[in-house]
Every structure is written in structure tokens, then in C-alpha cells.
Amino acid sequence: MTVLVTGGAGYIGSHTVVELLQTNFDVVVIDNLSNSSEEALKRVQRITDKSVTFYQGDILDSGLLDSIFTKHSIDSVVHFAGLKSVNESITMPHKYYENNVQGTLNLLAAMERAGVNKLVFSSSANVYGTPESLPVVETAPVGGTSNPYGTSKYMVERILQDLAASNEKWRFAILRYFNPVGAHKSGLIGEDPNDIPNNLLPYISQVAIGKLECLGVFGDDYDTPDGTGVRDYIHVVDLALGHLKALSKLESASGGLVYNLGTGNGFSVLEMVKAFEVASKRTVKFEIKPRRSGDIAMSYANPEKAKKELGWVAERGLDDMMVDAWRWQSQNPNGYADN
Numbered sequence: 001m002t003v004l005v006t007g008g009a010g011y012i013g014s015h016t017v018v019e020l021l022q023t024n025f026d027v028v029v030i031d032n033l034s035n036s037s038e039e040a041l042k043r044v045q046r047i048t049d050k051s052v053t054f055y056q057g058d059i060l061d062s063g064l065l066d067s068i069f070t071k072h073s074i075d076s077v078v079h080f081a082g083l084k085s086v087n088e089s090i091t092m093p094h095k096y097y098e099n100n101v102q103g104t105l106n107l108l109a110a111m112e113r114a115g116v117n118k119l120v121f122s123s124s125a126n127v128y129g130t131p132e133s134l135p136v137v138e139t140a141p142v143g144g145t146s147n148p149y150g151t152s153k154y155m156v157e158r159i160l161q162d163l164a165a166s167n168e169k170w171r172f173a174i175l176r177y178f179n180p181v182g183a184h185k186s187g188l189i190g191e192d193p194n195d196i197p198n199n200l201l202p203y204i205s206q207v208a209i210g211k212l213e214c215l216g217v218f219g220d221d222y223d224t225p226d227g228t229g230v231r232d233y234i235h236v237v238d239l240a241l242g243h244l245k246a247l248s249k250l251e252s253a254s255g256g257l258v259y260n261l262g263t264g265n266g267f268s269v270l271e272m273v274k275a276f277e278v279a280s281k282r283t284v285k286f287e288i289k290p291r292r293s294g295d296i297a298m299s300y301a302n303p304e305k306a307k308k309e310l311g312w313v314a315e316r317g318l319d320d321m322m323v324d325a326w327r328w329q330s331q332n333p334n335g336y337a338d339n
């Protein structure tokens with residue numbers, strides 16, 4: 001069976017392509033490389049000893065999508081392509097709505113023309129805004145987002161639900177990721193931010209390797225056990241495996257199915273720093289800074305629905321996340337640019 005993976009050269013996409021190939025799917029990737037490198041796909045092929053068909057192009061390009069659906073007998077789509085910087089989305093909302101919302105509409109239209117009706121979508125815990133209660137369940141209110149990135153994910157969720165309600169042929173799995181971290185155990189693929197990282201783990205690991213001086217901890221006066229923000233960090237390989245479970249669910253289910261993909265455990269910023277120091281045997285210098293605008297105190301998932309309906313649970317713990325992130329960082333101090 002052939003799966004089209006949009007954004008397959010990116011962080012989560014490349015890890016998912018590895019698992020798909022190792023499960024004997026044929027994989028076609030479309031990626032415009034706006035936030036990734038083709039080197040990631042070369043390494044995916046090295047890890048798996050299998051080949052990927054790669055199209056460098058944009059999901060906004062309907063002609064390219066049509067030609068891919070014509071050339072390949074695509075069974076389903078796993079849709080990662082999108083822009084993901086919360087900060088950038090606040091200053092460039094148009095870019096985010098065009099890429100994430102219009103891009104998805106384009107993809108859905110091409111699927112419709114090609115008669116392909118199964119899609120797994122990368123949504124985000126961001127759609128919950130500030131959760132009213134924890135752990136967060138899928139039925140919690142969504143849409144109270146505080147930035148265009150999160151709103152773009154919420155809008156796509158609504159579009160998918162409306163399509164699913166309009167015609168039972170559509171089969172969608174909407175996966176709400178919590179905080180993906182870590183890397184493949186080979187150390188060959190991992191997260192490779194273009195610029196100074198926005199997210200905690202890449203920042204910590206670049207301090208540990210000596211590329212950045214000091215981590216700013218954004219606030220130590222939250223209503224959390226140690227005052228710093230608490231999140232549900234999930235190993236990227238567990239996340240990738242969730243996509244395979246979702247694809248298999250779509251073989252027999254229709255509609256718009258929503259699942260949290262998280263571990264159910266929350267860790268604070270300071271706990272993450274400590275755990276990384278243990279895994280890397282390096283010191284991570286940090287200083288307390290003011291809160292980052294838009295941040296929430298705590299977010300962690302109730303992952304029971306994915307367990308019950310998909311048979312999926314996150315199996316890798318905090319130590320695996322840290323050891324694997326450090327292996328990737330220390331073997332590739334400059335990410336794919338080292339190649």
C-alpha cells in the first residue's frame with residue numbers, strides 16, 4: 001500500500017516515514033523543504049535500506065498534487081506539511097493561514113479528484129488554548145487559541161469535521177500532539193531547527209553542546225510544583241507509531257476521529273533540564289526570565305481514547321527522550337548541515 005506523506009522531510013514526518021517503510025508501506029513524500037533538508041530523507045533510506053519517492057514541491061501547487069495522484073496509486077495521506085512557529089504566526093498570520101489552511105484545502109481537493117479519502121492530520125494540543133481541567137480529554141473545548149498557528153489547526157479540524165459530516169466516504173484521523181521530543185535511536189535523524197530554537201528541548205540541547213550560552217526559563221512563579229511550566233513531552237518515535245495505528249483504524253472507520261497523542265505525564269522545565277543533564281553528562285546553564293507571553297502553566301493529555309480505540313500507548317520514557325535527543329545533537333552538532 002502506498003502512503004503520500006506531506007512534509008515527510010520534516011522532524012515528525014521523517015520519523016514516521018521510517019516506521020512506515022519498516023512496516024512495508026511504499027512511501028511518496030511531497031515537501032517544499034521550507035523547514036527541512038533532503039538529507040533527512042537520505043538518512044531515512046540509510047536507516048531502513050528502503051527507498052522513498054520524493055517530490056520537492058508545495059501542497060499549494062494543485063498541478064503537482066494531481067500529477068502525484070495520477071502517477072502513484074495512493075491509498076491514504078499522512079499530512080504533516082505546515083508551518084509551526086507560534087511566534088512567527090503572530091507576526092505573519094496570512095502566511096500561516098495560506099500555508100496551513102489553504103494548503104490543506106488544496107490537498108483535500110486533489111484527494112477528491114483522485115478518489116482518495118483517508119487522511120491523518122497533524123493537529124496540536126494548542127487547539128485546547130488554556131485547558132479548563134487536566135488531564136485534557138478530547139471532548140474539552142477547542143478553538144480558544146491565542147495565536148494564528150493554533151487557530152489554523154483548529155480551522156483545519158473544523159473543515160475536516162464538516163467534510164466528514166457531508167459525506168461518509170471521508171475517513172479522517174485528527175491527532176492532537178502534545179510536545180514531541182527525542183530522536184531516532186540511530187542518531188541519524190532528529191529535530192534540526194533553522195534558527196535559534198523556540199522550543200525547550202532543542203534549546204536545552206544546544207546549550208549542552210555549547211552552541212548557545214544559557215537557557216532562559218520562562219517564569220518560575222506558575223501554579224505548578226516548582227513554579228515552572230509543565231508539559232506532556234512525548235518521544236517522536238512513539239508519536240510516529242501513533243500514525244500507523246491511526247492509518248490502520250481508518251481501514252474500518254469513517255468520520256472525523258480525534259485522538260490526543262501524549263503520555264499523560266507532565267514534567268516541569270526544571271525537571272527537563274535535570275533529566276537532560278543526567279543523560280548528556282553536561283551542565284545546562286539556565287537563568288530565570290519573565291514569563292513568555294501566551295504560555296500556559298500546565299498541559300498534559302488524557303491518552304486513554306487512543307489506547308482504547310487505536311491500541312496505542314507511548315512506550316518510551318523521559319530517559320529515552322533525553323538520551324536519544326542527546327545522541328542526535330552530539331553526533332550532528334550542526335544538524336543536517338554537518339553533512
Ligand code: NAD
Binds near residue numbers: 007032057179
Ligand atoms: P517540520 O517543520 O519539521 O515539518 C513540516 C514539514 O513540512 C517541513 O519539512 C516543511 O518543509 C514542510 N512544509 C511546510 N509547508 C509546506 C508546503 N506548503 N508544502 C510542502 N511542504 C511544506 O515540523 P514538525 O515538527 O515535523 O511538525 C509536523 C506537523 O506537526 C506540522 O503540521 C506541525 O504543525 C504539527 N505539530 C508539530 C508539533 C511540534 O511540536 N513539533 C506539535 C504539534 C503539531
Ligand code: WQD
Binds near residue numbers: 123179217229
Ligand atoms: C515548553 C515549556 C515554556 C523555551 C509549543 C506550541 C505547541 C506545539 C509545541 C506545535 C514552556 C518553557 C521554552 C525556552 C522555556 N507546537 N520554555 N525556555 O509552548 O508547550 O508548545 O510547541 O504545535 O503548539 O505552542 O512548547 O517547547 O516552546 O515550551 O522556559 O527557551 O518550556 O515556557 O513552559 P509549548 P515549548
